[in-house]
Amino acid sequence: MRAVRPGPGLEEGRDQGLDVLLGMVARGDQDAFEAVYDRLAGPVYGLIRRVVKDRAQSEEVTQEALLEVWRNASRFDPARGSAATWVMTIAHRRAVDRVRSAAASAQREQRTAQPLVADDEVAETAAVNLDAERVRRCLDGLTELQRESITLAYYGGYTYPEVAGLLHTALGTVKTRIRDGLIRLRDCMGVS
């Protein structure tokens, strides 16, 4: 058996299977799309649930995001980033569009009032999710302000001025803490 090595110019550890699959999806291969779905629907839905909270709306946004992956697959350029990041960027953007459209401002009040996601579900999946364990350890290594800012921005879907408001911290401080914190996370998680 031969191990498949990453090609030149592509970093090790990156899931190139996904890059290849997306290329097939771009050519209309529905089986390839189903394979992409099986690998990424969990993170896509989990991320969207964190941001949107509401279960029915999260399902809807998940459908929109994954359909956008199908429609735009030909626009994915491996030279500009990994397939997983491309998909997650779409998913996060869709989730954020949903909650930031001011229609949601009323629901947003409720959203913040609700407990953060259904905690039971998260705990359940987290137990079997090694990624979650690694990420949690790395998050623990951040300062509280870095961790809170990153979590509110990414999982909360808040803009950084909103994060600054929520944390009663200066705008510039939040901006630099998020960058510093992400750099520490990147180094801790060994993302190239």
Add this chain to the structure above:
Amino acid sequence: MRFPRHDLHTLTGVYALDAVDGAERDLFEHHLRRCKPCGNEVRGLSDTATELAMAAALPPPPRVKERVLAATAVTRQLPPVIDHHRPQRALHRVPRPSWTPRLAAAVAVISLAVAVVLGAAGLRTRHELDSARSQDQAIAAVLAAPDARIMSRATTDGGSATVVVSRVEGKIVFTTAGLPRLPASKVYELWLLGPPRIRRAGLLPAPTAGRTAPVLASGLTTGDSVGVTVEPAGGTSQPTTSPIVVMSLQA
């Protein structure tokens, strides 16, 4: 501009988390196109954000998969982006590649549909052409409005609907992709669903290459949603079937 250059660079983090909006975001994207180190940093930080998503994984209910796979079967994919250094004919112009196409891409899609209608769909007389052109200008005004916002939603029959709304103009531009073709006896009808009453907002034209040409509707009021139903040819004064899509236009 209000944001000095050295400040722009520190936006890599919030940009990777999709936590910067509006003019600042546009400015940073502009900067990003010329700043190679920024691009590399954004890539690394975006991959880090992806790890945060992986850690939040939660299996969606099986119905989500069924719906998504069913939708792909009837949803046309976008063509690849062609080298834009090469001059192309107007109709083949594709939007600039963007990680997640938002308004710019929607404008391109809608503009393309307008071009198709102007160029191809049996506009026989001078008058027809003129009225199509003024419609085109009205649509362009909505798309270019400073407060233009775009929303897309899957329809229950596996297509998708896109609306661009401008409260300043009091108008919407509505277009669809991948809707099933209807028999001649039926038509897709657009509605403005207000809290006080439901108003007709026009009939969707028959799809060309899977898309319906953009429909302009005016007279938007606060609290309106937009919806589409299938109605007998010629349309009706009030919806008689359940909508295939409803989108809130609340801003």
